[in-house]
Amino acid sequence: MEKRSMPAERWRELVSIAAAEFADVGYERASLNRVIRSCGMSKSSFYHYFDSKQQLFEAVVAHVAATVAADLEVPEPADFQSDFWGLAERFLQRLVIAAERDPLFVNFGRICYLPDVPAGQGGLAASAAAVDDWLRRTLAVGRSVGAVRCDIPSGLQAHTAIAVLRAFDEWILRNRSALGSGELPLLVQAQFEAVKRLLGPEQ
Structure with missing residues (x-):
């Protein structure tokens, strides 16, 4: 049976609990038993x-991924x-x-940013590829209107910008609870200023 048959409220609860479990301990150490127990489900119901x-x-x-994209109203x-x-x-x-x-x-x-996601897991790779494609197309618009510098190859520029954004994101997410x-x-503003200095036209 498809998960779409699961009642919406139960599905939202399962998503929230499972996402926290994977994020906290990683894919390999994530426990289905812990997730099932936290949801108050029986194993037979889960399976x-x-x-x-x-x-x-x-x-x-x-x-x-779909929920986040919809909530953010990505331009x-x-x-x-x-x-x-x-x-x-x-x-x-x-x-x-x-x-x-x-x-x-x-x-x-x-x-x-989990290091132990199965190699065959295409969902995360597709999400990352979609974000990268959006950034590349957005930078192309910035170059076309003079808001982004054009003195380096566009491919190198996009590669560098993506690396900087990911470095900030990964550190912030890893240390979120200690902030x-x-x-x-303030950190996100610093991220913005760093990217603007990197990509903005020379003054």
Whole structure:
């Protein structure tokens, strides 16, 4: 039976608990028994919907990726034509609000950087590829309107920008629980300023 047959409220509970389990201990150490017990489900009920931990992981990744994308209302690259850096800053601010409001958002980010995800897990790879493609297309718009420097090859520029963004994201997500009140917005602002200095046209 497909997981879509699961009652919506039970599915949301399972997603939240499973995402936290994977994010906290990694894929390999994640315990189906812990997830099932925390949800108040029986094993027979769980296996009525899923055959394995990997199948649950794939379903959780697909659901959360779609939910996060919808909640963030990600701008189209063409939207950046009129106010490239202003829109970029406002979008990052929305990311901060989402991260502070919804633990599921943070846990999905942490899952994206897990080192022990099965090689055959295509959901995370597809999500990462979609983000990279969006960034490359957005940078192309920035170059076309003069908001992004054009003195280095576009491929190298995108590769460098993605590496910087990921370095900030991974560190922030890994250390999120240790951050003091108000530190997250400051770090995200620093991330924005670093990327703007890296990509902005020379003054």
